[in-house]
Amino acid sequence: MSSASRSTALLRAPVLLTMILFMVLPMGVAVVYSFLTNGAYGGVKLPFTTAAYLKLLVQEDLDGKLGFSPAYLIILWRSVLLAGLTVIISIIIGLPLAWYIACAAPAKRGRLLLLVTLPFWINTLIRTYCWVLILRDEGLVNQSLRRMGLIDGHIQFLYNDVAILLGMVYTYLPFMVLPIFAVLERLNGDIIEASHDLYADRWTTFRRMVWPIAMPGTIAGSLLVFAPALGSFLAPDLLGGGKRLMIGSLIQLQFSSSRNWPFGSALATVVSIGILLALFLVVRKNFDKVLGR
Amino acid sequence: MSQVDVVVDTSGKAAVGGKVLLGVDKVSKHFGTGASKVTALEDAMFDILDNEFFTLLGPSGCGKTTIIRIIAGFEAPSEGRIMLDGRDIGHEPPFKRPVNTMFQSYALFPHLNVRQNIAYGLEMLRWKPADIKRRVDEVLDLVQMPAFADRRTNQMSGGQQQRIALARALAPRPRLLLLDEPLSALDLKLRKAMQTELKRLQRETKLTFVMVTHDQEEALALSDRIAVINKGSVLQVATPEEIYARPRTRFVADFIGEANLLSGSSLGLAPDVTVSIRPEQITVGMAPAADRREVKARVVALTFLGADTLLEATFRDAHIRARVRGALSGVTVGDEVSLSWALASEWILKS
Amino acid sequence: MSNKPFDWRATPGLGGFSLIVFLFLYAPLLVIVIYSFNVGRQATVWEGFSFDWYARVFSNRDMGVALRNSLIVAAASMALSTTLAVTAALSMRRGASGAGGKLTLGLILLPLVVPEIVVAVATLVFFSGIGLKLGLGNLIIAHTVFCVPFAFLPIQARLADMGSAVEDAGRDLYSDEWQVFRRVTLPLLMPAILSGAMLAFASSLDDFLISMLLADAGQTTLPVYIYGMLRLGVSPEVNAVSTLLLGSSVLIVLVALRLQRMSKAK
Numbered sequence: 001m002s003s004a005s006r007s008t009a010l011l012r013a014p015v016l017l018t019m020i021l022f023m024v025l026p027m028g029v030a031v032v033y034s035f036l037t038n039g040a041y042g043g044v045k046l047p048f049t050t051a052a053y054l055k056l057l058v059q060e061d062l063d064g065k066l067g068f069s070p071a072y073l074i075i076l077w078r079s080v081l082l083a084g085l086t087v088i089i090s091i092i093i094g095l096p097l098a099w100y101i102a103c104a105a106p107a108k109r110g111r112l113l114l115l116v117t118l119p120f121w122i123n124t125l126i127r128t129y130c131w132v133l134i135l136r137d138e139g140l141v142n143q144s145l146r147r148m149g150l151i152d153g154h155i156q157f158l159y160n161d162v163a164i165l166l167g168m169v170y171t172y173l174p175f176m177v178l179p180i181f182a183v184l185e186r187l188n189g190d191i192i193e194a195s196h197d198l199y200a201d202r203w204t205t206f207r208r209m210v211w212p213i214a215m216p217g218t219i220a221g222s223l224l225v226f227a228p229a230l231g232s233f234l235a236p237d238l239l240g241g242g243k244r245l246m247i248g249s250l251i252q253l254q255f256s257s258s259r260n261w262p263f264g265s266a267l268a269t270v271v272s273i274g275i276l277l278a279l280f281l282v283v284r285k286n287f288d289k290v291l292g293r
Numbered sequence: 294m295s296q297v298d299v300v301v302d303t304s305g306k307a308a309v310g311g312k313v314l315l316g317v318d319k320v321s322k323h324f325g326t327g328a329s330k331v332t333a334l335e336d337a338m339f340d341i342l343d344n345e346f347f348t349l350l351g352p353s354g355c356g357k358t359t360i361i362r363i364i365a366g367f368e369a370p371s372e373g374r375i376m377l378d379g380r381d382i383g384h385e386p387p388f389k390r391p392v393n394t395m396f397q398s399y400a401l402f403p404h405l406n407v408r409q410n411i412a413y414g415l416e417m418l419r420w421k422p423a424d425i426k427r428r429v430d431e432v433l434d435l436v437q438m439p440a441f442a443d444r445r446t447n448q449m450s451g452g453q454q455q456r457i458a459l460a461r462a463l464a465p466r467p468r469l470l471l472l473d474e475p476l477s478a479l480d481l482k483l484r485k486a487m488q489t490e491l492k493r494l495q496r497e498t499k500l501t502f503v504m505v506t507h508d509q510e511e512a513l514a515l516s517d518r519i520a521v522i523n524k525g526s527v528l529q530v531a532t533p534e535e536i537y538a539r540p541r542t543r544f545v546a547d548f549i550g551e552a553n554l555l556s557g558s559s560l561g562l563a564p565d566v567t568v569s570i571r572p573e574q575i576t577v578g579m580a581p582a583a584d585r586r587e588v589k590a591r592v593v594a595l596t597f598l599g600a601d602t603l604l605e606a607t608f609r610d611a612h613i614r615a616r617v618r619g620a621l622s623g624v625t626v627g628d629e630v631s632l633s634w635a636l637a638s639e640w641i642l643k644s
Numbered sequence: 645m646s647n648k649p650f651d652w653r654a655t656p657g658l659g660g661f662s663l664i665v666f667l668f669l670y671a672p673l674l675v676i677v678i679y680s681f682n683v684g685r686q687a688t689v690w691e692g693f694s695f696d697w698y699a700r701v702f703s704n705r706d707m708g709v710a711l712r713n714s715l716i717v718a719a720a721s722m723a724l725s726t727t728l729a730v731t732a733a734l735s736m737r738r739g740a741s742g743a744g745g746k747l748t749l750g751l752i753l754l755p756l757v758v759p760e761i762v763v764a765v766a767t768l769v770f771f772s773g774i775g776l777k778l779g780l781g782n783l784i785i786a787h788t789v790f791c792v793p794f795a796f797l798p799i800q801a802r803l804a805d806m807g808s809a810v811e812d813a814g815r816d817l818y819s820d821e822w823q824v825f826r827r828v829t830l831p832l833l834m835p836a837i838l839s840g841a842m843l844a845f846a847s848s849l850d851d852f853l854i855s856m857l858l859a860d861a862g863q864t865t866l867p868v869y870i871y872g873m874l875r876l877g878v879s880p881e882v883n884a885v886s887t888l889l890l891g892s893s894v895l896i897v898l899v900a901l902r903l904q905r906m907s908k909a910k
Contacts (some may be wrong), residue, residue, distance in 0.1 A: 009822070011735035015728040019751040022789045023763070026770030030762075033769045043772060079775075093665060100662045103653040112662075114901065119669050121843075121897040123850040126886045129874060130672040133679065140675060162812065173669070190400035192652050193367055196387040197394045198414035198465065203656060208413075212404045224758060231759025233853055238874070248761045251818050255768060255857055267764040272733050272758065279757065369649035386650040 034266035034275045042260050052266035060113065060118070076270070079246040083229035086168040087176075093169070094176035099210060101177075102184035109154075120174040127261065128167050128234045135163060135239075159241035167235035172228060176221035183217030184210070219282055227275050247271055267280060296564070311342040314501050315364065320373030322359050322385075332525050333359045337373070339520055339530045341469070341503060346495045349505045350512040351522035352548070355440060357505045360522075361471045364503070365394050377468070388417070393467040397474045399458040401446040407433075407457050408442045414465040432460040436496065443486060452483050453574040456490075472504040476511065488515055509549050513537065521545045543567060543642055551614060554642075559609045560586070567642040574638040575615035577604060577624065578631055592626050606630065673890065680883035697884035707885065709862075710869035713780060716856075717865060718848035725791035726841040730833075731791075733799040734825075737808070742882040755790040764789065764857040773856070782858055783865070787848045794847045795840035798904050802836030835903045842900035846893050 014074065034052050035074045036044040056076075060071035101112045133159035142154040157163060191213075195205040233248035242249065247267060254264030304400030322334040326520065334356045341347050349357040362368045364375060375383040393414065402410050408429055415425045433439045436456040444493030446454065462470055475491070476484045479519055492515050495502045506512055512519050513533040520530045521544075529541040540546035543554060546569045553575075581587050590606035590613055602621045605614050615632055625632055683692035701707060732752060736745055755763060767786045776782060785865030852867040859868055866889065873882050 008735045009744070012730045012744060015732040015752060016748055018728055019754065019792070022767070022770075022785055023754060024751070026766035027758075027762070029770045029773050030766040033773070043768075054725050084732060097662055097665050098660060100658045101653070103655070110905075115666055116669075117901075118894060118897060119673070121846050121850070122673065122890055122893050123782055123852065123867055123886075125771075125852045125874075126890055127673070129882070129886065132874075133675055134672055170669070170672070179736075189653075190396045190398045192401060193387070194394070194396060194400040194402070194461075195364060195413070196652055197392075198461070199388045199417035200413075201386075201388050202652075204417065209402065222566060227757050228759050231761040233761055247651065248759070249597060251761050251765060252853075252857070254869075255765065258789065261769065264765055267540075268762045270760050275757065275759070341676065365651060367652075 018155035030265045031269050034262055034269050036262050038260050038262050052260075052262035055263055056266070056270070060243050075245050075250055076247060077133050078161070078244075079230055079248070080274075082165055082168065082246065083226050085165055085234075086172060086229040087225050089165070089169045090173050090176040091218060091222070094173055095180055095211075095214060095218065096176050097204075098180035098184055098214070098217070101181055102187070108184075113178075116174050116177050118136065124171055124234055127171055128238050131163070131170065132158065132238055133168075158239060159243060161240070161244060163239040164235045164244060164246070167227050167239045168232055171232075171235065172225045175224040175228075176218075179220040180214050183214050187213055223279060223282060226278065231271055231276065298526040311345065313340045314343045314377070315341040316374075316376035317341075317360065317364075318374040318376055320360070320363060320370045320375065322356075322363065322368065324370045334370075335525045337522075337527045341501060341528055342518075343501060344499045345517040346492065346502045346504070346515055347521045347525060348512040348516040349503065349522060350507070350509060350519050350548075352507055355522045356525040357522050358473060361394070361473060361503060361505055364469065365392055365471055368389050391468040392471060393462040393465060393469075394471040394473065395455075395458050395462045395475055397477065399454045401458055401461070403446060405446070406442075407438075407444050407446060410446060410457060411461045411464050414461065418465055428464055432464045435463065435497070436460045436490075451478055452487070455479070455487070459494070463494070463500070466498075467500065469501050469503055472502060474505055474507070476506070476508075484511075491515060513549070521548065523548070539640060540642070541568065543569075546640070546642060551616075553572075553611075553613050555611055555613070559611055560588075565643070569642055570634050570638060572603070572614045572616035574600075574634045575613070575617075575632050576634065577615060577617055577621060579633050581631075581633065581635055584636050585633045586636055586639070587631055589629055590632050592630055593629050595621065595624065595626060597621075604630075606632065608632075658666050658811040673721055676883050676890070677887045680880060680887040682883070684879055687745040697880040700881050700887075701884045701888065704881070706864075707866070707869055710864045710866045713783075713863060714849055714866040717780055717783045717787055720780075721791045721848045722795075722841050723788035724784070724788040725835060726787070726795045728792055729799055729840055729844075730837060732796060733803050734829075736800065737803055752796050753793050756793050760790075760853040764854040767854065768857050779860075780861035780863055780910045783855060783863060786854050789849070789853060790854070791844035793845050798840045798843065798900075799833065799836045802833060802904075806832060836904050839900045839903040842896050842903070846896045846900070849889075849896075850893060 033044050035048050037047060037049050037051065056072045057068060057072070058066050061067055073175060097116070101109055101116070104112055131141070135153040136142070137156070137158075139157070141157060142151070144154070145151045174290045192209060195209045196202075200208060210247065231248045231251075232246060233252055235245055236242070236246040236249045237252075240246070240249075245253075247270075251264050251267045251271075254260045254267070295462050297387060317339050318335050320334060321332070322338045322581065323331060324331045337356075337360060349360055350359045359368060363370050363383070366382075366385060366389075370383050373383070374381040377390075395628045402413065405413070411429045411432055412425050415428060420428070430439070433442060436459055438453065438460070441449070441453065441457065446457065449457070455478075459472075459475070464469050472491070476487050479487060488511060491502070491504070492616070504515065506513075513536075516533055518530060518532055518534055521528045521536065523544050529545050531539075536545065536549055540549060540552075546552045547553060551572050554573065555568045555570070556564070558564040560568055562568070579585070588608050590608035592604060592606045594603075594605040595602040596605075597620060601618060602613060602615055604624070605612065605623060607613070615630060678726075680697055681693050681695070683694040683696065729752075732748060736749065763786075767789075771782050778785075811824060811828055814824045818824050818827060844876065850867065851865070852871065855865045856868045856871065860864065865870070866885075870882060870885055870889070873879065873885075
């Protein structure tokens with residue numbers, strides 16, 4: 001080994017070790033745990049079994065008979081749906097915003113980027129909580145409506161899927177804007193002018209030039225939004241009232257009050273596989289586009 | 294309306310009834326306001342004729358690019374009008390103007406292949422698919438790249454990309470084709486080849502080409518008429534021969550080709566007059582004659598360039614350069630030589 | 645035809661849209677800040693200006709413990725993750741070369757794509773499985789892992805910008821690689837390192853989910869404590885401490901970004 005590659009390997013070793021030991025390995029352990037049996041006081045014990053995974057599909061009813069129960073699948077499905085909707089709404093809001101920032105004068109651009117990025121660094125708990133303040137029965141919106149004489153009691157804004165969706169879009173929007181902006185910033189402005197020069201108006205230019213060229217950024221942003229949205233805990237917990245479960249809150253339950261570590265691990269594994277699958281499909285189809293970074 | 298004396302006097306086109314296609318009517322362009330106001334263009338006024346190769350020539354920052362951007366529609370004039378078919382199109386968006394641009398950076402659409410690039414304008418104009426296909430093939434033949442139809446644009450050399458950019462701008466048969474420094478990114482050999490190409494294309498398509506360049510040789514070689522621009526002002530609009538032989542200002546004389554600019558007082562003429570004489574019009578050591586002017590100058594440099602010899606000499610604080618054919622014998626640095634030229638070759642400039 | 649000059653950079657209506665989006669992003673946070681100064685008990689009925697709730701926050705002993713825990717964990721994870729990030733970035737100076745390079749890059753960025761809940765669960769079962777009971781140490785290890793990408797990115801970006809010219813010049817002066825690093829590379833890299841460190845600190849401070857799942861009694865961090873308060877109901881104290889947390893995160897990040905911009909200007 002040349003001294004250069006030796007020093008490279010040496011420099012890489014600590015971080016590789018850390019990530020493998022404390023991230024990859026634990027995820028492996030979680031997979032193993034998903035095949036173990038639930039311990040009496042939490043934790044796990046032998047023997048190995050697929051009971052945790054079966055629990056996703058099958059439930060024991062009052063007669064002790066096993067029957068197909070879609071309850072957990074519904075939760076899984078709803079999580080995917082809500083995460084997907086979060087992605088779509090983030091694109092609808094984020095793409096025009098990224099375009100606006102990319103078109104701004106260089107000085108303004110920096111400030112706008114800062115404004116978009118800043119919320120990302122604020123605690124997710126706080127960012128979700130503020131919507132509770134605004135949307136709850138005695139919250140800002142209801143109070144204002146009452147004061148304006150438009151309603152008498154209150155409107156139930158919280159504890160439904162729309163509130164969860166709102167919270168998630170609010171939290172994950174910067175994740176969509178930044179990758180799209182990164183791509184659009186490198187776009188040669190002459191290309192837009194060329195499109196207009198060749199008789200395309202603004203909307204057509206957006207459709208035929210901006211949208212396709214931004215695609216690698218849109219894809220990257222979609223992944224960066226979908227993954228955390230899928231496993232989101234705080235939004236369904238605080239805004240959904242803990243009754244509208246998503247995978248994230250369901251998993252958390254298994255490690256607190258419901259005490260079913262194998263089941264929790266199984267759910268986590270299913271989520272990981274789902275995301276890895278999505279990642280794989282996307283990267284395979286757009287390998288050079290995504291790496292165009 | 295336009296600088297009539299120049300256009301009609303010297304432009305062969307106008308003399309044979311060349312039709313005015315586009316009129317630049319007292320166009321000015323300012324950026325910023327108040328103390329930080331920058332004037333890019335001041336009262337530009339000239340016509341562009343149908344089926345001509347028109348060049349905007351000038352140094353960097355002179356305003357030539359501003360003019361074609363205004364014609365294309367990417368900038369709006371602060372004052373003045375752009376007249377096409379009797380209508381002021383100065384404030385119309387670019388997609389409403391029958392003008393196409395070949396960009397300096399080529400600006401090929403990266404996510405489309407060559408065929409789709411060229412077809413783009415035609416699709417926007419709602420041509421029928423069959424017509425589009427035919428025209429794309431036609432235009433690819435025109436720029437001599439028929440095999441490239443399905444290539445992706447990022448796998449081509451600079452020269453190839455440029456031809457595609459040209460093809461794309463030609464395809465919709467615009468009334469005017471604007472070329473923004475089309476050859477500046479090419480190496481010398483390719484440049485020369487492309488110059489011939491451009492001239493040929495203009496003749497074949499009979500479209501009006503408006504080219505922007507800072508290279509005066511290129512302008513002289515390709516153009517039917519040239520507009521010389523400096524610091525936001527259009528100094529002269531005329532044929533290459535006219536501009537070379539009878540430049541209207543010091544700047545034009547100096548910018549186009551080489552010129553010796555001698556002050557009137559050094560030649561015994563009125564002090565506010567400048568005499569312009571081209572180096573190749575000067576002879577060394579010829580016998581004096583009535584119709585020639587002679588000066589005695591001291592040789593400071595002799596450079597043999599193969600086909601010519603460049604002789605530099607000083608005369609009354611002025612620096613004169615003469616260019617003679619072949620080698621120059623019997624003259625060395627330090628000698629006093631007789632330099633003369635026909636009085637008729639002198640061109641008088643008022644300051 | 646409208647007489648407004650055509651500017652493809654200025655899409656009509658987009659400015660207004662963007663303004664609305666920014667208001668959407670920031671106004672809700674403002675609500676918390678404003679109501680943290682509310683006199684009344686009711687979290688969202690304005691009754692007057694007061695610092696009372698802040699006083700309550702500062703005299704809350706349990707919260708003080710949580711804050712202390714948060715700071716310890718954040719400081720430790722910052723130090724560890726930044727060190728790891730520096731070594732990793734140095735190893736990838738010429739781009740992520742070779743199979744090892746891409747793998748390392750992927751692993752470093754992995755925490756960004758894996759949902760927090762999965763990371764939290766995995767870490768929990770792993771620590772439980774191997775019986776690791778280091779108290780706050782458990783948290784520190786877990787935080788370090790997800791802080792690495794945040795520390796890494798600014799450092800890597802700076803190294804990429806720097807190029808090798810300066811270091812090559814340094815090699816002429818100093819015979820030994822370590823000296824080159826210490827005297828040439830490190831000083832130039834310092835702003836980016838500080839920037840990465842601060843971003844790592846902010847990420848650790850803000851973490852909720854992993855801390856909640858891993859924490860035993862006595863290892864509560866501030867966000868977990870706040871969550872506990874929220875579970876009992878909305879209160880102005882929550883508003884006050886949230887405002888403080890919010891403010892510090894913003895401050896830290898602004899400084900970090902300013903450092904980044906300073907190093908870019910060089």
